[in-house]
Amino acid sequence: MESKAQRNVSFRGSEDFLDIELKEPVDHAAGYLGVREALKHTFKEMGVLRSMRSLLRMNQKDGFDCPSCAWPDPEHPSPVAEYCENGAKALGDEATTNHVDANFFKKNSVEELSLLSDYELNKCGRLVEPLVLRPGSVHYEPITWNDAFQLIASELKKLDHPDEAIFYTSGRSSNEAAFLYGMFARALGTNNLPDCSNMCHESSGVALGETLGIGKGSTTLEDLYEAEVILIAGQNPGTNHPRMLSALEKCKQNGGKVISINPLEESGLVNFKNPQNINGWIGGGEDMADIHLPVNINQDIPLVKLILKKLIALDQISGNVFDHEFITTYTQGYDALLKDLARYKDKELLEQTGVSEDSIDKTVALLANKSKIIVCWAMGLTQHKNGVENIREFVNLLLLKGAIGKPNTGTCPVRGHSNVQGDRSVGIQHFVDKGLNERIKNYLGFTPPDHEGVDVVGSMKAMYEGKAKIFMCLGGNFLMAASDTEYTAKGIQNCDLTVQISTKLNRTHLVTGKTALILPTIGRSEKDMKDGKPRHFTVENSMGRVKQSKGILKPASDKVMSEPEIIANIGRAYFGDNHPMDWKALGADYELIRSQIDQVAKGFENTEERSQGAGYYLPNNVRNLDFSMLPNGKAQITINSLPEHTLQKDEYMLMTIRSHDQFNTTIYGLNDRYRGVYNARRVIFMNPEDMKAVGLKKLDVVDITSTYDQTVRTAHKFKVIPYTIPSGNLASYFPETNVLVPFNHFALRSKTPISKSIKVRLVKK
Ligand SMILES: Nc1nc2c(c(=O)[nH]1)N[C@H]1C(S)=C(S)[C@@H](COP(=O)(O)OP(=O)(O)OC[C@H]3O[C@@H](n4cnc5c(=O)[nH]c(N)nc54)[C@H](O)[C@@H]3O)O[C@H]1N2
Ligand SMILES: Nc1nc2c(c(=O)[nH]1)N[C@H]1C(S)=C(S)[C@@H](COP(=O)(O)OP(=O)(O)OC[C@H]3O[C@@H](n4cnc5c(=O)[nH]c(N)nc54)[C@H](O)[C@@H]3O)O[C@H]1N2
Ligand code: SF4
Ligand SMILES: [Mo]
Numbered sequence: 001m002e003s004k005a006q007r008n009v010s011f012r013g014s015e016d017f018l019d020i021e022l023k024e025p026v027d028h029a030a031g032y033l034g035v036r037e038a039l040k041h042t043f044k045e046m047g048v049l050r051s052m053r054s055l056l057r058m059n060q061k062d063g064f065d066c067p068s069c070a071w072p073d074p075e076h077p078s079p080v081a082e083y084c085e086n087g088a089k090a091l092g093d094e095a096t097t098n099h100v101d102a103n104f105f106k107k108n109s110v111e112e113l114s115l116l117s118d119y120e121l122n123k124c125g126r127l128v129e130p131l132v133l134r135p136g137s138v139h140y141e142p143i144t145w146n147d148a149f150q151l152i153a154s155e156l157k158k159l160d161h162p163d164e165a166i167f168y169t170s171g172r173s174s175n176e177a178a179f180l181y182g183m184f185a186r187a188l189g190t191n192n193l194p195d196c197s198n199m200c201h202e203s204s205g206v207a208l209g210e211t212l213g214i215g216k217g218s219t220t221l222e223d224l225y226e227a228e229v230i231l232i233a234g235q236n237p238g239t240n241h242p243r244m245l246s247a248l249e250k251c252k253q254n255g256g257k258v259i260s261i262n263p264l265e266e267s268g269l270v271n272f273k274n275p276q277n278i279n280g281w282i283g284g285g286e287d288m289a290d291i292h293l294p295v296n297i298n299q300d301i302p303l304v305k306l307i308l309k310k311l312i313a314l315d316q317i318s319g320n321v322f323d324h325e326f327i328t329t330y331t332q333g334y335d336a337l338l339k340d341l342a343r344y345k346d347k348e349l350l351e352q353t354g355v356s357e358d359s360i361d362k363t364v365a366l367l368a369n370k371s372k373i374i375v376c377w378a379m380g381l382t383q384h385k386n387g388v389e390n391i392r393e394f395v396n397l398l399l400l401k402g403a404i405g406k407p408n409t410g411t412c413p414v415r416g417h418s419n420v421q422g423d424r425s426v427g428i429q430h431f432v433d434k435g436l437n438e439r440i441k442n443y444l445g446f447t448p449p450d451h452e453g454v455d456v457v458g459s460m461k462a463m464y465e466g467k468a469k470i471f472m473c474l475g476g477n478f479l480m481a482a483s484d485t486e487y488t489a490k491g492i493q494n495c496d497l498t499v500q501i502s503t504k505l506n507r508t509h510l511v512t513g514k515t516a517l518i519l520p521t522i523g524r525s526e527k528d529m530k531d532g533k534p535r536h537f538t539v540e541n542s543m544g545r546v547k548q549s550k551g552i553l554k555p556a557s558d559k560v561m562s563e564p565e566i567i568a569n570i571g572r573a574y575f576g577d578n579h580p581m582d583w584k585a586l587g588a589d590y591e592l593i594r595s596q597i598d599q600v601a602k603g604f605e606n607t608e609e610r611s612q613g614a615g616y617y618l619p620n621n622v623r624n625l626d627f628s629m630l631p632n633g634k635a636q637i638t639i640n641s642l643p644e645h646t647l648q649k650d651e652y653m654l655m656t657i658r659s660h661d662q663f664n665t666t667i668y669g670l671n672d673r674y675r676g677v678y679n680a681r682r683v684i685f686m687n688p689e690d691m692k693a694v695g696l697k698k699l700d701v702v703d704i705t706s707t708y709d710q711t712v713r714t715a716h717k718f719k720v721i722p723y724t725i726p727s728g729n730l731a732s733y734f735p736e737t738n739v740l741v742p743f744n745h746f747a748l749r750s751k752t753p754i755s756k757s758i759k760v761r762l763v764k765k
Contacts, residue, residue: 227374
């Protein structure tokens with residue numbers, strides 16, 4: 001069912017070109033330039049004094065957790081600076097002194113604002129008071145908090161079924177807020193709890209759950225320091241997890257080797273200057289990757305298969321390349337895997353990878369002799385049709401080498417948002433967990449629904465088909481993050497009510513349901529006061545450690561409210577004061593929320609005390625080599641087929657990636673320093689030989705089209721940039737290219753959209 005846009009809003013914003021400038025990509029990450037860039041941005045956004053004061057408290061024991069990525073802090077943080085360039089940018093972005101208030105919306109209609117680019121929208125600043133967009137109106141206007149809560153409650157009461165409401169979460173929320181949110185949805189009667197991780201590491205969760213019995217990674221930060229080999233597949237740490245480079249540096253100083261598996265030679269992996277030590281300021285820096293394997297997009301499975309085949313051949317001679325005792329004791333499926341691998345021809349696998357045999361042989365020689373191996377990965381593995389299989393194939397490698405559950409070994413899915421892992425741990429999930437439901441019944445006193453809810457892809461479809469009427473978002477920018485932007489926009493516009501609990505203005509505030517609410521919230525870096533006392537909340541990092549975070553800055557305005565309080569108020573407005581969950585008390589007292597988390601969420605215990613200081617690790621069965629929850633009580637070696645990768649003669653494989661100047665849909669700036677691109681985002685990176693073959697020249701303008709199920713989708717006007725990328729592969733930025741990702745093509749089982757392998761054509765303008 002298609003619906004007419006109720007307001008004349010743009011889904012994409014400005015598509016104009018600015019004065020693009022190209023330079024050589026930088027050959028090293030961080031160092032002096034990184035720090036200078038970060039401080040420049042942060043000073044401009046939030047002033048010098050506030051910046052210095054808050055940066056010193058970021059990632060420190062009595063301070064606040066960096067709002068950017070989920071990379072863990074060391075147990076003993078450096079007292080001077082425990083942050084990176086992008087952490088500082090995230091802080092500056094959140095704590096900006098630019099504000100958007102009711103007056104701003106009085107002057108600017110949503111139709112006018114929608115013509116701005118995502119970069120310009122974010123620059124407008126912090127949302128500082130609750131606002132409502134009434135049916136038919138094009139201007140947001142002020143609303144009191146109480147009226148906003150009553151409006152939500154009355155709309156929810158009109159629903160025929162609780163499944164007509166959808167509750168999205170982005171991974172920046174605290175454990176406390178996410179817990180209340182998840183329990184509110186369940187108390188209402190729905191598991192419609194889509195989450196940004198559905199678009200992110202869901203493939204990792206599924207693959208690791210199937211093979212190792214837990215959807216999380218098994219390594220700790222300290223494990224990386226003394227690993228012998230770290231493989232980094234489909235991840236760009238120099239931009240997205242910059243402090244990971246310090247851990248890699250430590251590993252290398254201890255004699256470890258780093259192998260990068262990536263179609264691109266990403267900056268931080270080539271050369272890294274650590275701004276925290278003197279060599280990093282003035283010296284030549286470290287060469288991070290000892291071996292770089294420039295694999296074709298989505299050809300990691302053939303690559304790992306070939307590595308395994310070569311290791312098997314060596315093992316058959318020496319008998320000690322694989323850990324046979326480990327394989328017999330802890331795994332099942334070894335013989336079946338050997339049999340399956342024998343079906344493949346080395347030469348065909350090699351051709352598919354696009355990598356030189358010499359560098360694969362070097363990798364094999366390195367892996368053959370080592371046992372302390374860690375695999376790190378991110379979106380380059382998860383966002384493909386075969387995302388789950390990609391990860392299972394790397395797990396095979398680890399299991400054969402016995403590199404699981406022992407010190408300095410294991411799986412390291414590097415998470416995105418700072419608390420995306422915690423949100424899932426405290427109950428943001430659309431599927432039914434019987435154990436969780438039992439505990440909710442026993443400890444919280446209500447019966448949660450026992451039917452599955454919708455994930456991100458399911459939400460898009462439900463809204464498009466008019467099956468969902470209320471769409472609420474705890475953070476994030478659903479419209480620009482989800483695939484198939486125009487489809488998603490139509491879906492959102494079908495809703496009666498959309499509610500955004502947010503810090504910064506974004507396009508999901510402009511493309512809305514008939515009625516829309518903006519509920520502005522306190523940021524990570526800001527003080528959360530109650531009765532004159534500051535409150536803290538808890539987060540879980542990428543390696544499963546739970547710790548406290550306490551903001552230090554004055555909130556953006558006295559009209560913003562904390563996330564837990566907003567949710568508790570909605571709970572109270574809907575359920576009143578006679579509900580088994582005491583919403584009023586929960587909104588006021590986070591300690592009470594934490595005690596409920598301890599009772600209901602798996603592995604949490606005595607959080608109030610244990611989350612102090614460096615915090616505590618949640619239980620992880622892999623670290624104890626306990627696979628009792630899996631078939632025959634063993635870790636599963638799996639058989640994974642080769643990815644489907646047929647391209648028509650004029651087609652290319654496109655990956656949608658992040659620039660150095662963005663956090664997901666939040667565009668901090670228009671430069672991608674590490675890739676040498678300045679003042680532009682509508683660019684497409686292309687192999688120079690491929691350009692020559694089709695007569696394209698540097699900075700030529702093309703439309704990018706994708707055709708799936710006879711539907712042609714177009715991303716308009718991109719400038720071509722010659723770049724070191726394997727032939728047949730293209731790269732472009734997300735979210736500008738999300739219009740190309742079909743809503744109904746996603747990873748099998750995890751349903752993560754195929755954002756890293758889109759078949760496209762280029763049409764010269
Ligand atoms: N500064 C900053 N930090 C961030 C974010 C941000 O936007 N900005 N986002 C956060 C979030 S939510 C996430 S999920 C993470 C994302 O962190 P990343 O996953 O590092 O982010 P992407 O830019 O999507 O990069 C994917 C990498 O995979 C490579 N790649 C793509 N396809 C393939 C493939 O088929 N095989 C292999 N081997 N490699 C491939 C790309 O070249 C690229 O280097 O970062 C988090 N941290
Ligand atoms: N094509 C393509 N699409 C992708 C990806 C890709 O690589 N390619 N990556 C996917 C991935 S990995 C992810 S995680 C998603 C990201 O999807 P989302 O999490 O939905 O998007 P973000 O851009 O992180 O959300 C930014 C907004 O969050 C709000 N916000 C920021 N901080 C806070 C806070 O503390 N509290 C609250 N309540 N709100 C806050 C601000 O209003 C800001 O505008 O995108 C996915 N989409
Ligand atoms: S690595 Fe990630 S968490 Fe650490 S300071 Fe940088 S952006 Fe923040
Ligand atoms: Mo993510």
